[in-house]
Amino acid sequence: MKFTTRKAALSGLAIFGAAVLLAGCASAPEESDGDGGEALDFLPCMVSDAGGFDDKSFNQLGFEGITxxxxxxxxxxxxxxxxxxxxxxxNLTSLVDQGCDLIVTVGFALSxxxxxxxxxxxxxxYVIIDDAxxxxxxxxxxxxxxxxxxxxTAQAAFLAGYAAADFxxxxxxxxxxxMNFPTVSIFMDGFKQGVDYYNEQKGKGVTVLGWDGTDGLFTGGFEANDTARQVAQSLIDQNVDVLLPVGGPIYQSAAAAIREAGRDIAMIxxxxxxxxxxxSVADLMLTSILKGIDVGTYEAVVAAGEGNFDPTPFIGTLENEGVGVAPFxxxxxxxxxxxxxELDDLGAAIIAGDIEVKSYLAE
Structure with a gap:
């Protein structure tokens, strides 16, 4: 079982997890027959957070899903x-006024x-990404x-942390x-747990800077700006050679700091x-911690359009392939x-429950 690639369909998003993504409760609208029949009477809408749809991250994935x-x-x-x-x-008021049938909001900041x-x-x-x-x-x-x-994402971040400790x-x-929100710190927490597990199994002493399990380093926002670059630089100055920035475009500032450092530093x-x-940052990427936001959004919008909207929360995991890690x-x-x-074995052990990865979603 491989966990370094995300299957193109991520079909598990529709059939596994805390709830089934596609279960019906809404009335079915009239559908097109595909041969010039009556058009589907359904208007899906989406509003981004401040990162925008070109953030190369979760807003962009949401946009791709609804499109x-x-x-x-x-x-x-x-x-x-x-x-x-x-x-x-x-923005939400504007979408309501335009007659939207389904509104997808991208990010916990819109909660x-x-x-x-x-x-x-x-x-x-309504569908909200990354918030309960x-x-x-x-x-x-x-x-x-x-x-x-x-x-x-703590489950996938655990694997990335283990890989970082090995590398x-x-x-x-x-x-x-x-910012120190659960949907941000869940990455950092899983990452630290993966490093700690590596240390325990290998008898090593890899140190994690920037997160102690409760608090850590935060820029105060999700913009690629000088503050984010300075925070990244502060870690680089402490001899970090693998860096995990969590917060949409802030990775761009981290990449700039890495290039300025003039030494080998990998990014996740x-x-x-x-x-x-x-x-543009491919040469810096050790791996990436993946969320199936595009597929989750796609499935939810299609379900609503077909009259099968289900408000039951969905939680993506390694088991249902809602989260994972990218190839090296x-x-x-x-x-x-x-x-x-080793990562394949760890992923299987997490799914089996033999390794516990703690997170606010696993409680």
């Missing part, structure tokens, strides 16, 4: 970018605005017409995030396979000959 779904359904999607947090509520909009518009279906829509923390989704799509020559690896991507989505690509010849086999 593919709209093409398959034979409809046109409305997509709106947010420039800042103050845009979230107005409050999504819940408010969903409560005010119970006849509209549980702002009162009572363990349930705050509005019955919201479907959360979540990813237990490092300075015995020091680092991570930093945009998040959400998407950065070697594919941003070839340019680093394949540089990692140890035994690493791939």
């Amino acid at each position: 593919k779904a709209a093409d398959e359904l034979g409809v046109e999607a409305i997509t709106v970018e947010s420039q800042s947090e103050t845009d979230y509520a107005p 409050a605005a999504t819940v408010e909009s969903a409560l005010a518009n119970p006849d509209i279906e 829509a549980d702002n009162d923390f009572d363990g349930t989704v705050d509005s019955e017409n919201i479907k959360p799509i979540l990813f237990d 490092t020559t300075t015995k020091t690896v680092g991570t930093f995030g945009g 991507g998040v959400d998407a396979d950065f070697t594919v989505t941003d070839p 690509h340019d680093y394949e010849s540089l990692v140890s000959d035994t690493l791939q086999g």
Whole structure:
């Protein structure tokens, strides 16, 4: 069983996990017969967070998912970018006013605005990526017409952390995030657990900088700016030679700092396979920690368009292939000959429950 590649369809997103992604509850709209029949009466919409749809990360994956779904359904999607947090509520209001049947919001930062909009518009279906829509923390989704799509990325980050510990020559690896939200720190936590497990199994002493299991280094936002570059530089100055930036475009600042350092430092991507989505950093990428955001979005939009919207939360795991790690690509010849086999075994052990990876989604 391989965990270094994500299957093209990620079909597990539709059939496994905490809930089945495609179960019906909405009434079926009229469909086109594909031969000039009546067009499908369905308008899917999406609003990004401040990272924008060209972030090479989770906003872009969401955009790709809704675009593919709209093409398959034979409809046109409305997509709106947010420039800042103050845009979230107005953008949602605009989509409601345009008659959207389904609104996908991309990112935990939109949680409050999504819940408010969903409560005010119970006849509209909502999907939120990377958030449980549980702002009162009572363990349930705050509005019955919201479907959360979540990813237990700690499992995949565990494998990436193990790989980083095996690859490092300075015995020091680092991570930093945009803001200390659960959907950010879950990567950092899994990464640290993977390094710690490597140390236990191998009798090594690889150090993780930037996350202690509770708190760590954060830029205060998700922009590729000088603050993010300085945070990355602070880790590089401490002899880190594998770096995991978690927070959309902040990886671009980390890449700039790595190039300025003038020594061999590998980077680990998040959400998407950065070697594919941003070839300009391919030479820096050890691997990437993957979320099936594009497939999860596609499946949810198609289901809603076919009258089968199901608000039950979905959680992506290694078992259902909702999360995973990318190939080593340019680093394949540089990692140890035994690493791939070890990662395969670790992935199988996590799925079997023989290795526990802790996260807020596994509690």
